[in-house]
Amino acid sequence: MSEAAHPAASDRIDLEALLEGSQVLAVLDELDRELVGLKPVKARIRDIAALLLVERARERLGLAAGAPSLHMSFTGNPGTGKTTVALRMAQILHRLGYVRKGHLIAVTRDDLVGQYIGHTAPKTKEVLKKAMGGVLFIDEAYYLYRPENERDYGQEAIEILLQVMENQRDDLVVIMAGYADRMETFFRSNPGLSSRIAHHLDFPDYDAAELVEIANRMLAQMQYRLSPSGLEALREYIPLRMKQPHFANARSIRNALDRARLRQANRLFAARGRELSRDELMTIEGEDLRASRVFA
Numbered sequence: 001m002s003e004a005a006h007p008a009a010s011d012r013i014d015l016e017a018l019l020e021g022s023q024v025l026a027v028l029d030e031l032d033r034e035l036v037g038l039k040p041v042k043a044r045i046r047d048i049a050a051l052l053l054v055e056r057a058r059e060r061l062g063l064a065a066g067a068p069s070l071h072m073s074f075t076g077n078p079g080t081g082k083t084t085v086a087l088r089m090a091q092i093l094h095r096l097g098y099v100r101k102g103h104l105i106a107v108t109r110d111d112l113v114g115q116y117i118g119h120t121a122p123k124t125k126e127v128l129k130k131a132m133g134g135v136l137f138i139d140e141a142y143y144l145y146r147p148e149n150e151r152d153y154g155q156e157a158i159e160i161l162l163q164v165m166e167n168q169r170d171d172l173v174v175i176m177a178g179y180a181d182r183m184e185t186f187f188r189s190n191p192g193l194s195s196r197i198a199h200h201l202d203f204p205d206y207d208a209a210e211l212v213e214i215a216n217r218m219l220a221q222m223q224y225r226l227s228p229s230g231l232e233a234l235r236e237y238i239p240l241r242m243k244q245p246h247f248a249n250a251r252s253i254r255n256a257l258d259r260a261r262l263r264q265a266n267r268l269f270a271a272r273g274r275e276l277s278r279d280e281l282m283t284i285e286g287e288d289l290r291a292s293r294v295f296a
Helices: 013-021 024-036 039-060 082-095 118-132 154-167 180-187 209-223 228-240 248-272 278-282 286-290
Strands: 072-076 104-107 135-139 173-177 199-204
Touching: 013 024, 013 039, 013 286, 024 039, 024 082, 039 082, 039 118, 039 199, 072 154, 072 180, 082 104, 082 135, 082 173, 118 154, 135 154, 154 173, 173 180, 209 228, 209 248, 228 248, 228 286, 248 286
Parallel strands: 072 173, 072 199, 104 135, 135 173
Antiparallel strands: none
């Protein structure tokens, strides 16, 4: 049999060992535990992690053809976990050696764009300096581009970003996020940005059952819990709130729980003539939720 039929040991690599050494699985497992639902997003993150792992394996065997483009777009409504996923993505990139530090810098237009001539460049460059070696997360990125305003300086920030995304892509990953329709318009207006975005992830809204689970997790983290009447009230509250304007998924649920805790505190304060049990201090009752205007 020819020598080619028996590849040398140096022509092989153990992907499992490479994966275990990177500790990426721990980040993926944490993402599963941390976020309810989002199955298509989690599957896509695993796909990207697998691609990056295989690229590392190819590189070690001398097969790499340059660093892959890693800039991303996250689209979806508020409160769907985009920032959390960006944070975990930064950790994955760091553990696989694609960024030096693995930190996340989250910004909006106001952090990048100045209000007068000569102000935007230093602001944008300062943010980029902080983000180097990690991930820059730009929320509502479409606000950078305001063509209706001739005196707007967002385009200057975009041009600086474009240059850095191309020339320093081995030291910085940029994730742009926002509503899907507005991001599509933004990329059509800025084809240079669009061409540099390699991965597009769409974050679906949560359904009512997922939002109940999210609420229970939030309360558990704060050492609260729902009574049976509280759980019943929450299950009625969520579909009603979902139909109202400005619903923001998990963010709206957190706000509702904060208000319920406030009502619970007032209820307990009104009964201050007696000692309170640990259970009473931890429990959100149905009346604490039903006082919401959503039920009016």
